[in-house]
Amino acid sequence: MILIITKDLKAECEFTKEITSILEDYSVYHKINENEVHIPPQKVILSEIDMNHLFSDIFIYFTYLLRYGEIGGDGCDFSLELF
DSSP: OEEEEOSOEEEEOSOHHHHHHHHHHTTOOOEEETTEEEEOSEEEEOOHHHHHHHHHHTGGGSOOOEEEOSOSOTTOSOEEEEO
16 A cells, blocks of 8 residues: 655644654654654555554644545555645
């Protein structure tokens, strides 16, 4: 499953250590500034189960729009875009 993040995602959160741990587990590039988590635009490729965990554990803290898109290229059955 492919996720394309096309905008800077920023969220203030008290749980930055927990969030950082999860983002590192899924190899999502991010920066932490005090209580703010910043995820820059990038492409994230994960299994469906891991993507579900990423959305339920991390992306609940961010404001974004989600769009289904055939943007993954050949061999990609399902792709999402955060914008």
